[in-house]
Amino acid sequence: MKEKKPYLVLKKLLDKAPPARDFIGALKEANSRTGFPDLIAEVKKASPSRGVLRENFDPVEIAKAYEKGGAACLSVLTDEKYFQGSFENLELIRNSGVQCPLLCKEFVIDAWQIYYARVKGADAILLIAAILPDLDIKYMTKICKLFGLTALVEVCSLFAPLETFELDIANTKKLLQGERGQKIREKGIMVVGESGLFTPADIPSIPLVNNFFGN
Template sequence: MDSVIPLRTTTATAAATATAATSAAATVRPQFSFQLLANLRPKKPAFPLSVPTTIFTSHRGRVLPRCSPLRAQEDGSVVVSESSIPEGEALKIKEWEVERFQDEIAASQGIKIRRRPTTGPPLHYVGPFEFRMQNEGNTPCNILEEIIWYKDKEVSQMKEKKPLILLKKLLSGAPPTRDFLGALKASYSRTGLPALIAEVKKASPSRGVLREDFNPVEIAKAYEKGGAACLSVLTDQKYFQGSFENLEAIRNAGVECPLLCKEFVIEAWQIYYARVKGADAILLIAAVLPNLDIQYMIKICKLLGLTALVEVHDETEMDRVLGIEGVELIGINNRDLGTFKVDISNTKKLLEGERGEKIREKGIIVVGESGLFTPADIGYVQEAGVKAVLVGESLVKQEDPTKGISGLFGKDISC
């Protein structure tokens, strides 16, 4: 297959796309490919292909392509058509091309989770190249991708009801943020054990309902009484039976522990929404977000006074995150995204050698996540280098979560 660049781009975009495509060459991307139509090979293009091929027009403050789409002729030449494309369809074309470019950037960084199902080109997409599906591409490869696809639709609907301009107005009425990172450091200093981020979670896709008599406020207060430094509150409704109402209720109930909004973030809008609902920290998942998105969202968090917990699962994600400016808190999830198998040795593996040295040099706090049930588990990840742990299932299932914390650490950490 020929290596090609979609022609409906500016020169700068084309160059960037070419770079991204080259970087991603080693990554298998079976979802789509570009192929020549009917083996057309232009003998002599009507103009050099390196020049911009789109004429732009302004529409409500946005730049849209208009007129002059490229068309392949029977003799193999490429010419500019005099026909015009409706502005609405032109916008769809540009958005589709941006998505393809973003897909290649994600692939070059080893991101396997797709933002949404793959689709074919818009109706008026023209040129000497054809977009061809290599496989169905509309089935999620794992549960995280399924969640992200649903979240993409959910967030779009939520944004229509509460646009960003409204959220920014509501920020003035939001409760002040608490120092999430500071609370973890203080707990570690006080107890000599990893600080506990106790998770308020009713259910999970892999385990089903964890607690039938689920009262988020009572559970949060029990965690705080037991010595939790911070709390994590699931806000995803479809897959975890959580809600932003739970987060808001816990904050309004007088719980003093800083709160992490455990959400699947794909847009900065969600960060503002979490802040309005009382969050002190937000989760950013490296398996979902490209580097620039993570860096941008960290800046948004700092602007709003929030702490960003950046979650990684493997060496590739850890290396990416360590190269991003502003990262202060990294979570290592020991759960395999595809199989849901948990292996706490993953934490030790990701903190060995040069990675561990870099983490210490940068002063990054590491959080161990998933598969922690006993004092031995806590000791193992602490020896590996973590200074905090995020625990949900082994605590929320306890009849008395306060006593559950003592059992997890092998001692009372509330004093």
């Protein structure tokens, strides 16, 4: 993919791209308006643990339904190997008139992917601490800031190994406890309880998240 669209080509496309939408601003606005934790709804065809989730998969139709239902932002799977996603889905959603900021959910290992995601319409990028050295995260975060993108840094692997794809909503609660949680609050970092929420009943099970988002 890099050979087909090298950096020089992407930089020219970036010059013509509209500004990235405010991902964090959209989450804060939704929380302020409703008083509830904001929702990042996920456009995902399949997962390694559950297989194909929806055979008749229309990313635009799903994205519009999420937006109509009140989602603050959307997460779009672009990984092909494990989630049967694509950057084309991201582009289709962005060009469909959907106004929600879009998170590109991908296994990012190369800065080129950030350039490509921005060209395809991403407003935020997922960076996974389990697969990126600290220096790479700092470098890629700087690139995100340069493009006006939000960097969502996934740290769930502090509590569970990434290779199992195991989900535990208690991880977010653990993250906000003790000295680590105090530092997060002091720095004003927005915390996302990522994945593992299937019904509204799951949300009260992580009360520290409710308190954090309410602040």
